[in-house]
Amino acid sequence: MSVSGKTAIITGSNSGIGLGVARELARAGANVVLNSFTDSKEDHALAAEIGREHGVEARYIRADMSRAEDCRALIDTAGGCDILVNNAGIQHVAPISEFPTEKWDAIIAINLSSAFHTTAAALPVMRERGWGRVVNIASAHGLTASPFKSAYVAAKHGIVGFTKTTALETAEEPITANAICPGYVLTPLVEAQIPDTMKEYDMSREDVIRDVMLKRQPSKEFATVEQLGGTTVFLCSDAAAQITGTTISVDGGWTAL
Numbered sequence: 085m086s087v088s089g090k091t092a093i094i095t096g097s098n099s100g101i102g103l104g105v106a107r108e109l110a111r112a113g114a115n116v117v118l119n120s121f122t123d124s125k126e127d128h129a130l131a132a133e134i135g136r137e138h139g140v141e142a143r144y145i146r147a148d149m150s151r152a153e154d155c156r157a158l159i160d161t162a163g164g165c166d167i168l169v170n171n172a173g174i175q176h177v178a179p180i181s182e183f184p185t186e187k188w189d190a191i192i193a194i195n196l197s198s199a200f201h202t203t204a205a206a207l208p209v210m211r212e213r214g215w216g217r218v219v220n221i222a223s224a225h226g227l228t229a230s231p232f233k234s235a236y237v238a239a240k241h242g243i244v245g246f247t248k249t250t251a252l253e254t255a256e257e258p259i260t261a262n263a264i265c266p267g268y269v270l271t272p273l274v275e276a277q278i279p280d281t282m283k284e285y286d287m288s289r290e291d292v293i294r295d296v297m298l299k300r301q302p303s304k305e306f307a308t309v310e311q312l313g314g315t316t317v318f319l320c321s322d323a324a325a326q327i328t329g330t331t332i333s334v335d336g337g338w339t340a341l
């Protein structure tokens with residue numbers, strides 16, 4: 085069984101890793117549903133471009149992953165779901181004592197609770213269709229911590245745990261659930277952290293990239309969205325049918341340290 089002809093829903097996919105994953109799934113022949121909380125002409129044009137490029141059905145569906153009802157509506161509106169990639173995520177960097185409550189709540193809602201709501205809606209659909217793959221985009225911060233990222237680290241550790249429970253509840257079915265744990269990938273989310281981190285550590289942009297971000301990434305290279313897309317396609321393949329409830333690190337050796 086290949087991903088060709090399957091329907092893949094990728095949350096938070098009008099940018100960065102989600103977009104890279106959507107492109108690689110489409111390249112492998114999956115019909116893709118792109119998502120974010122916006123509803124612009126560009127969002128729909130992006131889906132149309134991917135559809136044309138790979139000869140697959142590609143749609144964009146607006147849904148705000150901070151809202152439970154939107155998460156569930158995304159799965160319903162898609163009208164089918166064989167592959168669910170929970171990718172939507174945001175970041176905020178601040179010491180715990182200064183961490184704004186609304187940022188904590190938003191990160192937990194978007195980076196963690198959304199995966200519960202989409203998975204809860206998608207599993208019955210996968211069961212009916214007799215096959216399914218859940219791929220959660222966690223982080224090296226799902227396995228290790230950093231200062232000033234309390235909500236993100238809590239949400240990412242949470243999604244690793246949620247992945248394991250999803251795998252156990254589907255273990256005797258042709259459904260798998262795994263988490264990919266990327267190290268640093270140069271996407272808009274990471275770009276946005278650079279100014280705050282420069283301020284926090286009183287460093288230049290170049291020093292933040294080399295000495296803070298890639299300090300813990302022994303390869304000294306950013307991972308790429310294409311590599312994360314390729315890892316997702318692998319997790320959706322037959323070769324990965326017995327891989328479930330685990331994490332795959334794409335982190336240039338970060339978690340080997």
Ligand code: NAD
Pocket residue numbers: 095096097098099100101102119120121147148149150171172173174194195221222223224265266267268269270271272273274
């Ligand atoms: P990004 O900012 O480029 O993409 C985030 C995506 O989520 C965007 O499409 C954005 O529109 C969407 N999004 C944000 N809030 C949303 C909401 N309320 N509803 C729906 N969509 C929403 O960032 P990215 O780096 O591509 O991050 C994608 C995922 O990968 C996140 O879960 C992030 O934690 C994870 N990750 C990123 C890195 C990295 O270094 N970039 C490393 C590890 C894990």
